[in-house]
Each structure stands twice: as structure tokens, then as C-alpha cells.
Amino acid sequence: MQKLLAGIHDFHRRVRPGYVERFAHLALGQAPDCLFVACADSRVVPNLFASTDPGDLFVLRNVGNIVPACCADPSHSQDGSSSADSVGAGVEFALQALDVRDVVVCGHSACGAMRALATGQWPADARHLGAWLAQARPSLARLEREPRLDAPDPVDRLSQAHVLQQLDHLRSYPEVARREAEGRLALHAWWFDLARAEVLAWDATSGRFLPLVRET
Numbered sequence: 001m002q003k004l005l006a007g008i009h010d011f012h013r014r015v016r017p018g019y020v021e022r023f024a025h026l027a028l029g030q031a032p033d034c035l036f037v038a039c040a041d042s043r044v045v046p047n048l049f050a051s052t053d054p055g056d057l058f059v060l061r062n063v064g065n066i067v068p069a070c071c072a073d074p075s076h077s078q079d080g081s082s083s084a085d086s087v088g089a090g091v092e093f094a095l096q097a098l099d100v101r102d103v104v105v106c107g108h109s110a111c112g113a114m115r116a117l118a119t120g121q122w123p124a125d126a127r128h129l130g131a132w133l134a135q136a137r138p139s140l141a142r143l144e145r146e147p148r149l150d151a152p153d154p155v156d157r158l159s160q161a162h163v164l165q166q167l168d169h170l171r172s173y174p175e176v177a178r179r180e181a182e183g184r185l186a187l188h189a190w191w192f193d194l195a196r197a198e199v200l201a202w203d204a205t206s207g208r209f210l211p212l213v214r215e216t
């Protein structure tokens with residue numbers, strides 16, 4: 001907590017003066033370029049690796065960057081709500097209120113959620129975690145259908161297949177499917193290699209994730 005508080009003080013003293021005007025403008029409304037779905041993992045920092053400013057990204061983060069398929073959530077509680085509704089609400093808000101034109105689902109290497117999914121091991125009394133990860137099970141089958149994924153670590157290969165599967169889940173939302181079909185929305189599969197601090201993007205031609213920035 002000390003580091004966090006020191007950061008607030010540092011922001012106020014050193015960074016804030018350069019952002020006063022921008023935030024004053026942003027206070028009037030937001031018009032982000034992109035809906036960005038990422039894992040809650042502390043090491044994944046979209047604003048850092050994509051060099052984005054406040055107002056640029058509408059971000060949904062959760063354990064394992066999971067997008068539950070629309071209307072197929074088995075964990076609905078008796079009142080009809082579920083954790084999946086949070087993601088669905090975010091998707092609908094980003095599209096129908098903010099009119100974003102791009103959606104990025106970004107997985108990452110060494111993902112604890114993907115390791116738990118792969119091994120079936122998480123704390124026995126963590127029932128919310130178990131129910132949440134169950135919504136990523138289709139990614140296990142997806143991995144079998146993506147034989148060209150070439151990350152050395154099998155959990156990383158699952159994580160990459162998982163990102164592709166989440167794009168399919170996104171397409172189960174009628175508004176996403178409609179806008180994509182009309183050419184008003186593009187979906188992107190990204191994957192952050194933590195050890196290399198490098199962003200990879202899905203390349204359908206090679207069936208692999210390739211560095212988004214090619215060194216020349």
C-alpha cells in the first residue's frame with residue numbers, strides 16, 4: 001500500500017500537471033477507439049504496452065480474459081444475474097453507447113487462470129473461481145483444433161487458443177455479429193509475451209501468433 005500511496009503523490013506532483021487539460025476535456029465524455037478485453041493479471045498493462053492515453057481504451061478485465069458465450073452461462077443465480085452479465089454489459093455498452101469500431105481480446109503468457117483451466121486445480125472452496133473458469137472450458141477443445149500454435153509451453157498454447165475462442169464467444173452476441181457482418185466492427189486476437197514484453201497478434205494465414213511489430 002505504501003508504494004501505491006507514493007505513486008498517488010508522485011502522480012499529483014509530477015504527472016498531473018501535464019494531464020489537467022486532457023482530463024478537463026475527458027470529463028465532458030469519452031470516445032474510446034477500442035474495447036480491450038484483458039486478464040486481471042497485474043503484469044498485463046495494456047496502457048503501457050499499447051502506449052495509450054486516458055480515454056483511448058474501454059477496458060474489461062477479469063480472471064483469464066474470459067468472454068462467456070452469450071446466453072449460455074450455466075452459473076446464473078436464482079435472480080437471473082451472473083458474473084457473465086458483467087462482460088455482456090461491457091460489450092453492449094462499448095458497442096451500443098460508445099460505438100467502438102475495434103475489439104481486442106488479449107491473453108498472455110504464464111496465465112494463472114489458463115494453468116488452472118489446464119490442470120483443473122484451484123482452491124477447493126473457491127466456488128466462484130471454479131464457476132468462472134468453467135466458462136472457458138470450450139478453449140480446451142479449441143486447442144485441439146489449432147495444431148499450428150507453437151508456443152513452447154502447453155499452457156501458453158492453451159492461452160492462445162483461448163483468445164481465439166473468446167472471439168467466437170464475442171460473435172455469439174447479436175450486436176457483435178451484426179456489426180462485424182456490416183463491416184462496422186473488427187475483432188482482434190492479441191497475446192502478450194511477458195518474458196519478452198512483446199505483443200503478438202493472430203495471423204490466420206500461418207495459424208500462429210506473430211509479433212505485431214516486426215523488427216527490420
Ligand SMILES: [Zn+2]
Binds near residue numbers: 064
Ligand atoms: Zn491471466
